[in-house]
Amino acid sequence: MIFFFLFLQAGFGRWGLSIFIPYRREPPETDFFTQDCNMAYIREDRYDEQVTAEIAKHYREILRLLGEDPEREGLVRTPERVAKALQFLTKGYHQDGAEIIRGAIFKEEYRQMVLVKDIELYSTCEHHVMPFIGKAHVAYIPNGYITGLSKIARVVETYARRLQVQERLTVQIRDCIQKTLNPIGVAVVIEAAHTCMQIRGIEKANAVTTTSAFSGIFLKDERTRNEFLNLIRH
Numbered sequence: 001m002i003f004f005f006l007f008l009q010a011g012f013g014r015w016g017l018s019i020f021i022p023y024r025r026e027p028p029e030t031d032f033f034t035q036d037c038n039m040a041y042i043r044e045d046r047y048d049e050q051v052t053a054e055i056a057k058h059y060r061e062i063l064r065l066l067g068e069d070p071e072r073e074g075l076v077r078t079p080e081r082v083a084k085a086l087q088f089l090t091k092g093y094h095q096d097g098a099e100i101i102r103g104a105i106f107k108e109e110y111r112q113m114v115l116v117k118d119i120e121l122y123s124t125c126e127h128h129v130m131p132f133i134g135k136a137h138v139a140y141i142p143n144g145y146i147t148g149l150s151k152i153a154r155v156v157e158t159y160a161r162r163l164q165v166q167e168r169l170t171v172q173i174r175d176c177i178q179k180t181l182n183p184i185g186v187a188v189v190i191e192a193a194h195t196c197m198q199i200r201g202i203e204k205a206n207a208v209t210t211t212s213a214f215s216g217i218f219l220k221d222e223r224t225r226n227e228f229l230n231l232i233r234h
C-alpha cells in the first residue's frame, strides 16, 4: 500500500494526496468477539458460536431452495454472515431496558419536558424479517428524577433490536420509561419506513408509518401533548 501511495505521489505530484484512498485493515474475524476501534467508539459484537453454526446450516438450505449454489465462491460464507447479522439485529433480546435506566437515575427538581428527538431507529419487522427504519421521538416530564439522555436512546435501541411491529415497539418504550422512572408522563412517536412495504407487496416506496404512545399528563392534558407534537414537527 505504501508503494501504491508513493506511485500516486510520483505520478500526480501534489494531487497524489487528493486521490489517496486510505487503506483500511479489516478487523480480525473471530466467531465470538469482534472489536473495531476507530477512536470514536468501540464496537463489540458477541455471537454465540453454536447458534451461528445452526442458523448458517439452515440458511445454506434456504439458499439452495432459492435455486442458488451455496458452494459457489461468493456464497460460501454468506450463511455465516447472515447468521451473525440476524443475531446483531435481534441483540435486544439479551438487553433489559429497565436495567439501562435504573443504572442512571438522578434526583433532580427539573419538572419541564425532556425531549430526545430524532433518535435513529433500525428495527426488523416480525412478519417478513425485513428492516424498518426511521426515527423515534421520546419525551418525559420528570417527577423528581431524571435519567441520562443517552439512556433514552439506548432503551429505543434495546426494543428496536428485536423482531417487532412498530405499534408494540412504541408502547414498550413508553412503558419501560414510565415504569422505571415514574415520571409525570411519557410520550413516544415513531416514524418509520418499512422495507417490506417499499420493495415487496404493494411497493409503496415513500409511505411512512407513524405510531404514538402516551401516558400520564400527555394523555390527560391536550396542551402538553400538543407542545410535544409541535416540538417534533419538522
Ligand SMILES: [Zn+2]
Binding pocket: 125, 126, 127, 128, 129, 130, 194, 196, 197
Ligand atoms: Zn413486514
